[in-house]
Amino acid sequence: MDSLHSADHKRTLRRELRQRRQALTPREQREAAFRLCRQLKRLPEIRRARRISLYLPVKGEIDPTPLIPWLRQRGISVYLPVLRPFSANSLWFVAYHSGTPMIKNRFGIAEPDTRFAARRPNRLPAWALDTLVVPLVGFDAQANRMGMGGGFYDRSLAFMRRPGPKPTLLGVAHACQQVDALPVEPWDIPLSAVVSDRHIVRPGSV
Ligand SMILES: Nc1nc2c(c(=O)[nH]1)N(C=O)[C@@H](CNc1ccc(C(=O)N[C@@H](CCC(=O)O)C(=O)O)cc1)CN2
Ligand SMILES: Nc1ncnc2c1ncn2[C@@H]1O[C@H](COP(=O)(O)OP(=O)(O)OP(=O)(O)O)[C@@H](O)[C@H]1O
Secondary structure, eight states, rough: HHHHHHHHHHHHHHHHHHHHHSSSSSHHHEEEHHHHHHHHOOOOHHHHHEEOOOOOOTOOOOGGGGHHHHHHHTTTTEEEEEEESSTTTTTEEEEEEETOEEOOOTOOOOOOHHHHHSSSSGOOOGGGGGEEEOOEEEOOOOOOEOSSSSSSHHHHHHHGGGSSSSOEEEEEEEEHHHOOOOOOEEEEESSEEESHHHHHHHHOOO
């Protein structure tokens, strides 16, 4: 498929998959969140981590936050993505605890406020995390991913191509967000796995 068609196809697919997850009822959402967290708690990539990034769900995204009390009990620190000021479409990962002041970013997503995030000790670059839980709009059986389309995670994870420490990347989504095949872009950073409310998909496992 040429790149124009691929861009068109991705836009259509992204819209369709976003509608699919927004159509889930509150009850289906709660059940999915519970099942997702049950799967995540089993994974060594979560159990062995000291620092994990999650996200606060919007618009039908599967909710990873029921995991937070369990992570805190185990002394695992939780970080959230924050839109990096003066740096187009990339992310900081900022400590999230009871004292973290929150604001809504330009997409209406709650995040630690800029002054808190600007203080060095409150944030980490992505490479210093052990595991990132990455929100997906779509995925396929090879664990290829599609996000919101801003390239935020891809840009923030570009260091994964270079030598050095590499965190584990776990994509999460509702099972209904799986499609047959997603176009793979040159800038896409591969995930270690995709975890849904129903299964776990690893690259090369089919
Ligand atoms: N919960 C959550 N937080 C996250 C992400 C995410 O996917 N989910 N991100 C992952 O990258 C980053 C934010 N990326 C985003 C990229 C595009 C849109 C977006 O298109 N939003 C609107 C339209 C634009 C607008 O309101 O100005 C929309 O929902 O239609 C939102 C967030 C960081 N935080
Ligand atoms: N490392 C990078 N450097 C520069 N531009 C990038 C990089 N990664 C992605 N992009 C750009 O970001 C845009 C969005 O990419 P894509 O459609 O793959 O987003 P996505 O993976 O769905 O979003 P996200 O990463 O936020 O979940 C593309 O136009 C792409 O050119």
